[in-house]
Amino acid sequence: MPLIKINADGDRPVLDGLGDLDDALTAQLAALPPSAPVVVLVHGYKFSPVRPEHSPHTHILSLSPRQTCWKALSWPRHLGFGRGALSEGLCIAFGWEARGTIWQAWAQAEEAGRALAGLVARIRARRPDPVDLMGHSLGARVALTALAALPAGSVGRVLQLAAAEFQSTARTALESPAGRSAEVFNITTRENDLFDGLMEWVIRPPRPGDQALGAGLPDAPRQWLDVQLDHAGTRAALAGFGFDIPAPARRVCHWSAYLRPGVFPFYATLLRDRQRLPLATLRAALPDECAPRRSRLLPAIAPIPHLPASSLRP
DSSP states (O other), X not given: OOEEEEEEXXXXXEESSSXXXXXXXXXXXXXXXXXXXXXXXXXXXXXXXXXXXXXXXXXXXXXXXXXXXXXXXXXXXXXXXXXXXXXXXXXXXXXXXXXXXXHHHHHHHHXXXXXXXXHHHHHHHHOOSOEEEEEETHHHHHHHHHHHHSOTTSEEEEEEESOOSBHHHHHHXXXXXXXXXXXXXXXXXXXXXXXXXXXXXXXXXXXXXXXXXXXXXXXXXXXXXXXXXXXXXXXXXXXXXXOOOOOOSOSOOSSHHHHSTTHHHHHHHHHHOTTXXXXXXXXXXXXXXXXXXXXXXXXOOOOOXXXXXXXXXX
């Protein structure tokens, strides 16, 4: 089985459906080759693993999503899971209760992060290699909460797509033992500026003046890298590594970080081939500055040309 479905039940992880979580983890991890990755995928807002019509396990976290939603693209399959080879590793689809108001989901994400930390600890009790995490939107908040609670060496790489979290929370996670030993790739796009702004407006930040992570993390430690997908310089640099990612087609899109053509080969390489894309190598290739916030949401208004004098005559 290349994929296990696990959910947060409060602050503890449980197997989705019938069965014992520890037994399932023991069996699956024992079958993996030493170099095979273990990747935990975490969804964002509006999903619920206990409500079939909103379950992430039939949507983005499924190998075969139901095709009733235009955003239902299989993360596991596009990351290289589900092909029948043990070397592909183990994918864990991590569901948590993300419905209700944004304030309810915000609080639930922190609790789910503690459940995710417990899951990572159980995995490492059976296999010493670090676990990789990938989360979208509030799923990044779940991942950062887990990172802050774990010992050194627990997490290898974290991919956070359009993260719904504040800069100070990320700094706290990076100062933790697991955070100091992990590598975090903060995938941003100006298409998400509207959602970043709404989050800053409705959620009280941990510290005054805090910004959403869509603005990047100024003066970040070396284990953190901001990657702005819609920046022309970023796309040119990624093309140099063989990843052809087109310019954005929309001005506003919260899901572009995983729906944009070409992004999953990049993510799969980050998770599967660290030697091809070391963080330092990618950092050196990316532009030093990214496009300013709201540059796509509120583009500059072109000056109105002067009319020729002859057009003003009656």
